Amino acid sequence: MAEDYEKQGLIQEAFITHHKFLTLFVEKLRKGPEYNTILSRRQKSKIKKCINKVFEKAETLKIKILERYGREYEEYLADKKKSQEVEKNKAFLEDIRSILKHSTELTNQSSPQTAVVCDSQGAFTEMVCTTSKSGPPCADTKEEKSPIQNTKGLLPVVLPKDLCQNFLRSAWENTKRKRETCGVLCGKLVNDKYIISHIIIPMQNGGPDYCQAENEEEILFLEEELGLITLGWIHTHPTQPAFLSSVDVHTHFCYQQMLPESIAVVCSPKYKQTGIFNLTPCGLEEVSLCPRRGFHSHRHDSVLFCDCSHVIIQKSSVTITDLR
Template sequence: MNKETSEIKSAKHSPWKDVGISDPRARLKSLSDYASMVELDRNIPPQRYYRSGVEMIRMADMCMKDNDLEYAYILYVKFITIFVEKIRNHPQFNTVPLKDKEYNQQTLRKVLPKAEELKKQLLEQYQAEYNKYVEDIKEREKIEKERLKQEELKKLREEEERKNKLAALAAVKAAKAAMTASVTSPEDGKVKKTSSVSSRPLVSPSSDIIAQTSREKPTVDRSTKPSLLCDSLTLRDVVLPTKLMHNFLMLAFTNTTNNKETCGILAGKLERNKLVVTHLLIPEQTGSPDSCVTHNEEDIFDYQDQHNLITLGWIHTHPTQTAFLSSVDLHTHCAYQLMMAEAIAIVCAPKYDETGFFILTPEYGLDFIANCRETGFHPHPTEPPLYTKAKHCKLDVTAVIEVVDLRRK
């Protein structure tokens, strides 16, 4: 499947989150700087960027409905950066159809005020979070001061008790010495035993210290301490209908028996911060034993536009091999994952009854493949691994999948 490489080279993680709960304006600037980090590849036709822009806005609008303001703002700013600052410098900019440019300009007129309003909302949100964080710090400092005070009182009490014990021990020793001493009376010559021990208590503990230390030591709930660093590699779940793979293999059966690969596009929606695959789109294609080339991709784009769907990955068969990602597969998937970090690649190997759910390793493989300029089948290093199992994939036996076959019969 000879898809284009990355349209937009985005960072492999989210460094703006490392700012944590800091000054609201600095936090917003970090977010804006990250969103503006867009580089255009002059080897990729500008029409690809215009197509990616359509999906970026669709995804941003979904994020707004899901109240994910940060991610929506990032997508809006990326869109503005590409189509206001960058795209005109593309050497093939004049080849873009006029209708695409006009539609893009109409979208820009809507996006610019949306981004500005989002900026205000995020600043208010950051300010509220910062104020709460400062209040939490003050509360923790207050609790810590009280804890130190109680510890000091405890030390004073222990020191007082130690002195009391020493005084009592000395008194006991003195009493024993007096009881064994003999005194002879000159009147009767009898021996009398006298005691120097007073019936009065020797030492009285301080009632003030006892009263002060009788209070319970306050407890500190460590779980309320805010985390300043977020896990920047956290991926949202991709929910897949369990029957998707079975339906796809049934559709690909003829090609599989003829030793030809079959491929499809996974499309769906964002629902409650989860990416749900709802459609399997089968484009016009030509298959061989180890590759699959798509044609008339405009049919896919039109269908997605009509049904408000976003691309969540792709699926293809290995008729005679096991489930893995070849060098061509890695480059194909790179374009998907750079556009959406959660995008997955599914490989079905019916001969070996295997199904693999894969993703490029965010910490290494994604950048390596994005910067690889080789084409066709070519060797890649195996260590560190370039791809891994997509652990954020979740199968749902109750979910429904709609299969749309766009191949011309």
């Protein structure tokens, strides 16, 4: 198809060039000695009328060719853009399948002592996973299985199984650049269950190990408009496993103080993990007494966060509103 449009472009260029040469030829013709001496006035008048008709038809034809070429070229660019988007989506899915090819079968609900990862389509599956007590893993930090938060008194939180896939798609440009992306999980309370139905991605800036939301009042306005409440947050770890850093536990403390059922979802495509966490009672107490900000260490004898056991994965849809 590209060759056809290139040919049409050459035809248009050839026509315009021919038109220019024809105009130049007529102008030179009128200045020729034989034109003024041999031809009579009547013959000159007749030739002039013929030339004018030719030029009128040529101008009409040129306008039609330009309109048609412009219209077809716009269609060609639209088709090309559509093809590029299709190829981009194919490349994205191939990357996700390659990254997450070792995932297990889908489950409807995460079970004790498990973390949640994504399958080859980006949907949640269940897989045994270990997480550190607090902060990023390092050579001298012993990892152990996270305890499961005592969910007595907590209402279930329902997550769409394609939440991971859709969020990773929105975050993919940042992920390729090794930048974190964050979003707010929103939904409603229905029949004693918190149903997550929306992810709002705010204006933000980030790097390989941080992400800072901006203009957060826009999230509140949108939630009020849609009748939603905040049920937690989600962010990517493009270069690290799925865990809560010291900054993350402080961030999630604010969510969990507002709503005990609030969850923190961390997507780590590189390590084939998506953890769903909340703070332990010990974590809530320690973070509430910690005045420090930024990356810092906490007590190594305490487990600050753990895998959630009040989360249910169901086949439902999620709407992403990207405010960036």
